[in-house]
Amino acid sequence: MTAVLIDLGDDWGTGRAPEPEPPAGRRGPLRRAAMLACAVLCALTVTAAAPAPPRRLTELARWFQPVAAISAVGSDTFLVNAMDGVAAYGATDGRLRWRIAGGLIDWVQDTGDVVVLGFAQPESTSSQPRLPLADAVAVDRRTGRVLWRTQAYLEQVAGLLVSYAGDPDRPAVEVRDPATFGLRWRVPGARSFALDRWGTGLWELAADGKLVEHDLASGAVRRSARVPLPPGDKVSVVVSRDAVGIAGRRFDADGFERTTDTLWYARADLAPVGGENRWPWVVDCGAGTSCAYPLDRGKPQLIDTATGTPIRPLEDTRHVGSPAGLLLFEAGDEVGSKIRARVEPMRHQERTDVAGWQVLSVTEQVAHVLGRVDQARTATHLAELTADGMRPLGRQPYVLMQCVSVPHALLCTTTGGDVVIWRVGRERA
Template structure:
């Protein structure tokens, strides 16, 4: 899950990102705190940008350009490296990809820190950079506050298998994703999704600009912008099976990927529902206003008023 979300979960832990609760270090950037789900007690705390790698590793990148990998439960340090300009985690292959200050791009083994592959970034890194890992591609995007928005720094693309650079002209003009019964295709020069037949590749229908699709059972869930759901559709025709206007999809972690949605009604009540094949089954009403939520069965954790975290046990 993205490190930008203020609430994340690990087995037995709720991980909260914010500023120091006691203001001891107001200039230290993000403070990430892990709370025990059973007691609410603090288990560990660290300053820096934190990625959760699977269910058992925590990757911390600190302002002094060090990268540290800890065991999630005990917070025991496993390994560390220095001079890291940017990094990203690929939990499926147990890998950490780091861009060093000297321009090297390095794939480390998540568990041991051993170097698996080496490459080199040849574009200027600027004052910072971000690393994005996709199925077959790694993208390094430099940035600088001194660069005008109309002429951003050049990104560089690398092969996931070899860390060899890829010419942008060799990239496919369309990104095709498995959407269950159909293929979801995204053209690089358009802000909309095309739904293609799995067998022939022919166009079945197109979404509105900004929409994306996620397979869910035998349906296709359409949403856009910050997880706002639009509809549960019939994949091959786009016909609406369930109108989800006003419902927000909750990030879900863990093996039980229950499709939870939340809705703030005109009466002020916060309804929590489970998305079924052709309807939303309301499973409860939350007693307070909530903002950012994440679910790991059976616990739902949300930001609530007065800078607190509310935790509920949900059994859909």
């Protein structure tokens, strides 16, 4: 903005005629100094009225280390996996907390204070199907102290560890304590089972044909009932938000396994119910919505998390959730490619303010950080996704590859092989 100075003269308002002005370019030194001071004051006033946005990223640590994977556990710890093992760094100060020797990890299970690392095993040369076992190592998240080791295929559900062993088609199920790996209970020889993430339970179709609901923590039987089964060469239990289903499956003439029929029973009383809007796989898609996927056929849907009401179909779109709404990609594009639009959370309309950006950070299938590389490919513009939309984080002099985030901290890797940790400052109102 340009400051404009209007000189009304020294005798303005006195009633006397003003003195003739000196020729242009011959103003006195005192008047020129006064005009310069006034212009500077006006410029400072304008600048103070519109301060530059504060820097939101403060670099805590940066080092060179080619890495294979990065992840976040809890709200205060970053994990960096390199060829020689896993190292943990504090998100508040960027300092190394602990390190465990090993190789590459296949998975990380975060149960709170206990983190289980699944180190990859050599690929099996057996032609027999087998579970993807890993060398599991449980450590204290804060200190890195090793709590136990085992070979297992594990997943974390409701703060517990569920392990699978034996035949991949009919594995034995064991529920174990994360701190000690002590066995809580097991289901041997079940025809089929399904974890109930809505009701923190496990449904089993027992060998005698009864449908049994177990409490996940204790294994106690909550209820059991004999229900009709659908036709098929084999049957399996599936669980949705408010119903439990039994799906019949059969191989077709081409050798592909198909669902013949699925019978659904209400969760409350196991009375038969219809199959409309039954989604066995539901994942958080941010902003109070979930992405719901059908058992075999049918259209995936974006649904309201609280009510289960469908919002819009998701067929033929690549998508990932975010606090700013569902992010959409062009058909056939991967999630790491450029974003096409986002579904605005309130009215569920598409907005293109994120078009051209790329997802850099995904936590539990919800994107939090976006990046956009400049034309010279020497820097990356960063932004975070919030309930209010996309908020800029600033420009960093690196081309970033991937990031992980926790509240108020961010870790990224660069194309040059660096690892960088930043503190994320709060946005000024």
